[in-house]
């Protein structure tokens with residue numbers, strides 16, 4: 349971790365909230381707190397006033413970002429900041445093709461524009477029927493991919509369903525045959541387009557599912573590969589699938605898998621919502637990029653979102669972070685952010701290979717509100733661990749005729765953050781029990797169950813409405829948050845070596861399930877494999 353930050357970390361440790369210091373008191377002490385601890389930019393509001401960060405703590409946290417301007421410039425300029433893979437990190441170039449940029453001696457923006465235009469041409473053709481299946485117009489698109497080649501387009505396609513006017517879109521990711529069987533089961537191969545999305549084009553789950561889809565099509569379609577498209581950074585690997593190069597959309601290795609939906613990996617989304625809306629999505633992300641590059645650090649949304657995260661996890665020691673979109677169409681956002689945040693910053697060593705002296709990223713999880721309120725919010729309100737909550741809400745829904753639903757949704761969102769901060773003390777709980785006619789020991793016993801400690805932190809991100817543009821802003825905001833946290837921790841947010849060992853061992857375990865001997869396995873694994881063989885009969 350950057351040594352120059354040691355004194356700042358030490359100082360921040362001393363500023364950890366002391367017992368009895370309440371967030372609500374900060375509002376009493378500072379009448380302008382609500383406006384002083386929020387950032388409003390480009391139609392979005394990020395409110396972090398319901399946290400224990402005050403002016404002193406914010407100033408100290410901002411000192412942690414000393415190296416950020418330099419690292420940020422290095423990322424946007426295409427330096428090889430992904431040092432363990434020796435790659436540049438330029439997903440931002442995908443949404444800003446007008447910015448001329450040279451990588452490895454080659455000007456990349458023309459290529460980015462050309463690929464985007466080619467994607468748009470293909471998407472339009474699928475949407476208007478000029479590209480058809482062997483049984484007529486494409487009715488269904490199946491995106492086969494996993495991780496970054498699935499979560500982004502799947503999350504965004506659901507989020508933008510009010511803009512969905514193209515063919516039906518399906519996402520198959522799991523190697524569990526149930527996934528592809530259930531998806532293909534309802535489809536007509538003659539009018540289905542299969543998109544194989546894989547940066548490496550070697551991922552076993554995706555390749556297995558793609559083979560199954562190819563076999564499914566072969567049963568009734570004369571030329572199955574004519575209804576396949578491929579998205580990858582290893583275009584040579586697509587040849588053996590017989591997919592015509594006009595339907596192969598490539599991208600460079602400077603686009604990380606979990607940062608890839610802005611280019612070819614977003615093709616299924618583009619077909620669903622149309623190229624124009626897809627460009628709006630890119631515009632929203634590019635606007636957030638500009639804000640991240642240009643806004644002063646103290647008024648910079650990704651920077652503050654990151655610093656709040658650092659405060660809660662690395663300083664206060666809260667082990668997890670809940671993302672709670674009060675928007676049903678953002679149901680897959682928590683899963684998307686799990687990959688983005690945990691695969692990026694779930695590391696154990698710094699860039700130079702030395703062990704981290706602070707925890708890396710927290711566990712990220714969540715579900716849409718109000719559903720979560722009736723499930724796990726109990727623990728958030730009264731459990732013994734503190735879970736910082738990130739509320740996300742849009743002022744307007746897409747169902748004007750059901751606006752009373754939306755008002756109720758928003759009221760719940762605001763009420764939850766208020767309740768988390770405010771809590772309910774023992775005296776108030778006693779009064780409630782007294783009104784119910786209880787007294788003595790029973791009153792005391794029942795009252796204690798109705799106490800809410802409160803003082804539980806949350807942030808709220810408000811947008812006007814969930815649209816392609818605002819979704820682009822939100823996703824780019826979180827991408828940059830991950831980057832800022834990574835810079836402060838001194839880690840490489842752009843590799844993912846931690847996923848390799850399990851993959852390797854899966855290949856070595858597989859023979860056991862064929863009844864073969866395989867060396868080097870522990871007794872538990874061998875016994876479980878024998879059990880599986882016995883159960884399978």
Ligand SMILES: O=P(O)(O)OC[C@H]1O[C@H](O)[C@H](O)[C@@H](O)[C@@H]1O
Nearest residue numbers: 495496497546547548551605847
């Ligand atoms: O796009 P692919 O090459 O198929 O990779 C799909 C996913 O699998 C890998 O294991 C990585 O953990 C992810 O970062 C990646 O997005």
